[in-house]
Amino acid sequence: MDSFNDSATPASLMATRRSGKARDMISPGPDSAQLAAMLHTAARVPDHGKLFPWRFVVIENRDAFAQSLLAAYLSGKPGAGRLEQDAVTQFAVQSPCLVAVLSSPKQSHIPLWEQELSVGALCQNLCLAAHAHGFVANWLTGWAAYDEQVLALLGGAAPERIAGFFFIGSQAKPLEERPRPDMAAITSHWAG
Ligand SMILES: Cc1cc2nc3c(=O)[nH]c(=O)nc-3n(C[C@H](O)[C@H](O)[C@H](O)COP(=O)(O)O)c2cc1C
16 A cells, blocks of 8 residues: 555545546456445535536446547547547546546526536545545546537536546556645635
8 A cells, every 4th residue: 555545544545645647547447336336425515405516427438439539529620640649549548447527507596606616526526435445536627528529429418518537447556746735825814
């Protein structure tokens, strides 16, 4: 167990979560029961008005997804070269498991901002749930998350949006740490 996967206590588990790199992930990924448990945990999230303004799309046929992603990319960029095309298809097939999270806002007096905050909380919960099950996760967006054809491919339609692609698997090599904020610089104490 490395220092980024200390599950001794719930607090240390949360304090040691960090992202894996999707391109470096290897098997095993979560089996269907583990993935179902992770999604269940992720969906236990603050949600003003009980609107459930989010949903998951588990992408199972990765090769078909890669081909559809490439078609969407080429329709906007027909002159894309081989390297660019390979990067697009590679995006879809990296990591053992891939889940898209859609922001799915509802007509409501609850502001869109609050619904989107709930989506972000769900996304982080999914990363934490993967960590808690002994996997690594990587939340990526990229062009595909902002492409209408890709949204439609996943069964989404405006005002839905793709909040991210969640690559989940096992880490092939030790994770590197990244700079973390200076807590004093981002924390103040209001005393009236
Ligand atoms: C909404 C969102 C989209 C992101 N998209 C990307 C991306 O497309 N490419 C990337 O390298 N990192 C992206 N990241 C950052 C990674 O998910 C991750 O936070 C970072 O690489 C490592 O930070 P961590 O170890 O604290 O998780 C995104 C993060 C968020 C919140």
